[in-house]
Amino acid sequence: MAEHKMTVEDLLRSPALQLRLIAGEAGLGRSVSWAHVSELDDPTPWLLGAEVIMTTGIGVPRSAARQRAYLERLDDAGVSALALSAQLHVPPLHQTFLEAAEERGMPVLEVPLAVPFIAIAQEVAAAVQEDARHRLGAQLQVFxxxxxxxxxxxxxxxxxxxxxxxxxxxxxxxxxxxxxxxxxxxxxxxxxxxxxxxxxxxxxxxxxxxxxxxxxxxxxxxxxxxxxxxxxxxxxxxxxxxxxxxxxxxxxHERETLRREGAETLAELLQDVLEPATARRRLTRLGLPLDAGTVLVVVKGAPDAALRRALAEHPHLMLRRGDDHYVLGPPELRSPITSLPGAHAGMSRPFAPGGSTRMARREAVWAATRAVESGQALVHYGDDKTGRWLPEDTETLAALVEDVLGEVLAYDEAHDSRLLTSARTWMERDRRTDDAAAALHIHPNTLAYRLRRFAALTGRDLSSSDSFAEVWLAIQAARQLGLHDPAPS
Known part of the structure; x- marks a missing residue:
């Protein structure tokens, strides 16, 4: 037998069956799962599909319209072919019946009187049994x-x-x-x-x-x-x-295991407790590239699930701390992170994979805070033209802040006031008092009073270029150290 499912054409070509095609040649490729004798006018309620229906003609209607309806019912039920016994009870077949068989590609076969229906049924059963053996073998191997x-x-x-x-x-x-x-x-x-x-x-x-x-x-x-x-x-x-x-x-499960390992590794990197060689081995195992610089990103306002989906196709380590997420990976993380609606992120400058994260962490935190203040999706540390003139050493930054802004910070804390925020907002708006007052939701006279108080406490005349530059650098240093309150909305 051929190495495929039995088709109507296989039956038609069988020399032992001597079948003749009357109509419906287009359907000879239909597969055959069973052969069954039925003399009912409508056997379809008892059919499963892909059967060859054999009949002596008792159930075949005599009128043209009913013959066509009979054939269409069988075809709609998925019958593969209709086999009619010659010279018994088959009524004359009308042209409309034959046309319907051609239109639908429903094979109509004639069975010689000398060929019993059981011969067709046995031929089909043998093919089905062979196919069943093949399917069972395939199932056992697939299992x-x-x-x-x-x-x-x-x-x-x-x-x-x-x-x-x-x-x-x-x-x-x-x-x-x-x-x-x-x-x-x-x-x-x-x-x-x-x-x-x-x-x-x-x-x-x-x-x-x-x-x-x-x-x-x-x-x-x-x-x-x-x-x-x-x-x-x-x-x-x-x-x-x-x-x-x-x-x-x-x-x-593997992704979740790697995610947990990545979070633990990033926590240790942020604490600077890993030797660089050990850190690089772990980063390699976790899939991070070592042939280029890595960056640290602090993401604010991003739900866990959304951030994971955005980063799913990119190598990274991620750790959640409070409402923020710390992400370590290649600079290409910028694209998926900026696609997150409502999130604000800060990215450090690239640094050597496995190296100390102390400076990168401070840079990313500063940049993330700046992103929130400015409403930007992502801020790179170093994009700020003033910030690049600041030293990286925290002690030097702290000394600058204390020298210039120490009394202002102490005054704001003691009186729950906002002198530093007011001065920074005024400077950010190019010293336009009305614009800054509107951003702070205060009267311009109130802002003018705060600026005079700020100048008195710092001992700097804000109309002087030298003093203005010094104060502006000190404010940026305070930002970098996280010593300022949020800007007004």
């Missing part, structure tokens, strides 16, 4: 996929390549949004994905099945019959979907 996975440590692409060869299907996987679900397995065309969760699995040329996961499908598996292969059926495709679900669960 061994888990053993291969454990014993041979196969990668995903190799595993699914084997499953394709055994099952007779080309396999595709994707997330519900149509993105790759597992590495090495191609994504199907999105137009074959079901629009409803309970959609039937059968599609033209194959099947589409959900890949189960806690909380809902992780995606979909699409299996198309491969040309020249013997497809093993729905049960095997269902098992491949189960294997895919297991692979997805394993991948998720």
């Amino acid at each position: 061994g996929a888990l053993r291969w996975l454990a014993a041979e440590d196969l990668d995903t692409a190799t595993l699914f390549g084997r499953l394709e060869r055994l099952s007779g299907y080309d396999v595709y996987l994707c997330t519900p949004q149509g993105r790759p679900l597992l590495p090495g397995v191609p994504v199907p065309s999105l137009d074959v994905l079901p629009s409803e969760p309970d959609a039937p699995p059968t599609i033209p040329g194959g099947f589409v099945l959900p890949v189960p996961a806690p909380g809902g499908p992780a995606g979909f598996l699409v299996a198309f019959e491969r040309e020249g292969a013997r497809p093993a059926g729905l049960a095997v495709v269902q098992h491949i979907a189960t294997v895919a679900a297991l692979q997805v669960a394993m991948a998720r």
Whole structure:
């Protein structure tokens, strides 16, 4: 027997059956799963599809309209072919009946009187039994996929390549949004994905099945019959979907393990307790590149899930502290982080992978605060033209702040006032008193009083260029040290 499903054409070509095609040649490629005798006018309630219906003609109507309706009912029920016994009870077949068979590609066969129906049934049964043996063998081998996975440590692409060869299907996987679900397995065309969760699995040329996961499908598996292969059926495709679900669960577990390890490593890096060589080994194991500089990013206002999704395709370590997220990775992190709606982030200057993060942390915190104040999605430390003139040493910065702003900071703390904020806002708005007062929601006279008080406490005349520059640098240093209150909204 041919190495494929039995078709109507196979029956027609069988020399022992001596069948003759009356009409419906276009449907000779229809597969045949069973052959059954029925003399009913409407046998469709008892059919499953892909049957050859054999009749002596008792149930075939005599009028043209009813003959056509009879054939259309069988075709709508998925019948593969209608076999009529010659010279018995078949009424004259009307032209409209034959035309309907041609239009629909519904084969109508004539069975010689000398050929009993049982001969056709046996021919089909033998083919079905052979196909069942093939499917069982394929199922047993596909069910061994888990053993291969454990014993041979196969990668995903190799595993699914084997499953394709055994099952007779080309396999595709994707997330519900149509993105790759597992590495090495191609994504199907999105137009074959079901629009409803309970959609039937059968599609033209194959099947589409959900890949189960806690909380809902992780995606979909699409299996198309491969040309020249013997497809093993729905049960095997269902098992491949189960294997895919297991692979997805394993991948998720691995990602979660790496995420936890990454958070622990980043916590130790922020505390500067790792030797550079040890830190680099860990970064390599966690997938971070060592051939370029790394940056530290502080992200404010981003939900956990949204930030993880945005960074999913990029190597990184992430640690949550309070409402902020610390992210370590290559400078390319800028693009996915700036795509987060409502988030504000600060990025340090690049530094050597595995090196001390003390300076990078201060830079990122300062830049994130500046991003919130300015409403920007991302601020790079160093973008501020004034900040680049400030020393990196915290003691020098602290001395500058204390010398210029020490009394102002003490006054603001003691009186719960906002002299520093008022002066900074006035300077940021190019000394336009009305604009700064509006931003602070105070009267211009109130701002003028605060500026006079600020000048008295600092001992600097803000109309002097030298004093103005010194005060402005001190304010930037206070920002860098986190010694200022938020700017007005």
